[in-house]
Amino acid sequence: MAEETAKSKPIRFGILGCAEIARKLSRAIGLAPNAVLVAVGSRSLDKARRFIADNGLSAADVSAAGSYESVLDDPGVDAVYVPLPTSLHVRWAVAAAQRGKHLLLEKPTALCAADLDLILDACRSRGVQFMDSTMWMHHPRTAKMRELLSDSARFGQTKTIGSNFSFAADSEFLQNDIRVKPDLDALGALGDMGWYCIRSILWAADYELPKKAIALHGAVKNEAGVILSCGSSLLWEDGKVATFHCSFLSHLNMELSVVGTGGSLQLSDFVIPFEEEKAPFSFASGSAFTELVTGWQPLPSKHIVTTSLPQEALMVEELSRLVASIRDSAGKPDDKWPTISRKTQLVLDAVKASLDQGCVPVDIVE
């Protein structure tokens, strides 16, 4: 009986669509102590069944559905993970919220903030929890770094932030991946990788919105007009400056550098840590030159943050915790995650607008 009670507690997830990334999330749902995968929906029942078989799931525990609707109509599903192409987010995320399903939505959350607002409004009116799937936010390294950045005695005031995310897509990707298709993921590299860069910058700025975005010259688009590589600078009222660059056309790279008046933070794997169980970063505080300027004193310190659960599982765990408080304790949705999503999307919109207008400064208005 005790086991049955425990079993009734986990948040029951459905997945809409069998995207490659859904494999990682199905594993994460399995690893999260308070979540369980119960349904996988695809436009093709066969595909859903194959997904279940291929990912070591049990057909007895996870039901295959031949449509997204079936998952949304399933009263045994509490929350859905939506890894569909961005152009389908409004339709399916709104449908999910309207049926009372809590939402873990793959990034970019929408093609623009107005679209995201439709989703967030639907969530709000049905009282469902919203979270985007920016997994690195949930790594314990992120919390440890936040602790150091928040320590004004050690870090001071943030002045510059640099963020880069690239990977070298092969020709198959550049021809056929949904992320280079204008009707599927029209934001291209900006939506896929720039999302993370923008999020990391907002994170470093403690979610204070920049005042302006000014895209960098030199963006690369494919023949259909989808961004393959671009960058931007962001500017805050207080003089903080950030730059980012994202690309499908360069070697794998994930640099994040935050420099304050009193300290600096650097890591080279901010989105996907080099290794799943341990994540490094470097932090310096109060460093100055040695006598005769022949070295640094003190040297930056190297930190390694270990985790027993992968960051995606921690993300699922956090969402499930919030959902459980709504489902089981009459709690209300937490506004933290939708607010952060919306700020990310607003900045992304401004960068896109600046790019579209020839790299002019574009105001960011909440």
Next chain:
Amino acid sequence: MAEETAKSKPIRFGILGCAEIARKLSRAIGLAPNAVLVAVGSRSLDKARRFIADNGLSAADVSAAGSYESVLDDPGVDAVYVPLPTSLHVRWAVAAAQRGKHLLLEKPTALCAADLDLILDACRSRGVQFMDSTMWMHHPRTAKMRELLSDSARFGQTKTIGSNFSFAADSEFLQNDIRVKPDLDALGALGDMGWYCIRSILWAADYELPKKAIALHGAVKNEAGVILSCGSSLLWEDGKVATFHCSFLSHLNMELSVVGTGGSLQLSDFVIPFEEEKAPFSFASGSAFTELVTGWQPLPSKHIVTTSLPQEALMVEELSRLVASIRDSAGKPDDKWPTISRKTQLVLDAVKASLDQGCVPVDIVE
């Protein structure tokens, strides 16, 4: 007798001015196996004498002079190191060249490329060697990194370059240092630190000049109009993009990141290595995500390059080698270093022009 022959061979240096940085260079001249410091000139004879005493030099070996002219007129001086404020470079560097003294000129080399050309013309017409004092160019780490970047099978084609150099100046510096004075070092942080950033970018681009500079919004100037903090993006014909940021107002930071199609390079102490005897960097090639995108494969490799001589001594050694070939073997000045200096100054000029014109794109023309 053998000893005397050996002693007559080193290149004999004079130093013009007792700037703080001259202490480091006097040590470097002492360490370089083919150089010797023979004269220190200051506007004040007392100051020159004090410099000699304070820096462990022997008054018997190093003569103190009460004027820069005395050093330039000294037939026992082969080369001079000029750490004077930038506004004095044209006057004294030209004077030195005209008297046949080879030149190690502190950076920024001049207030603008037109000024630098006066210096380079003077050097050319007297057949003296010119080199600017960008010391990290001479660290063996730099050669090792070049080797990796040049290996197209491992690194591919360079796509993005990011460079940052900042240190947190104290209020004394921000009030009184020559680098915040419009009549002394009018280029401020751009000349002092941006010089290194621009050089690192040109180095990473194998000295191919960018086509355009577009300064970043958000530069900070002092009341006198001297730049305390600024940044820029740079754009090449082939689509390469670089950004840099330099500042007197942020914690010590020296990031350099170069990303190619097949590899990436990262270091956090490119100007002054953390420790004098060994310098680290990180290099990745052909890295991709592991199955399920939970890590990297292969991981970036960490490299440590040791050096028995500090980078400044290696710089003096390199200049002395070039000077010796002119002095002792009827060789001609090597055009490599003046060419690199001039490109750096051209880019710096364009960034300054872009800043002055409200961050518009400015063409860089050789």
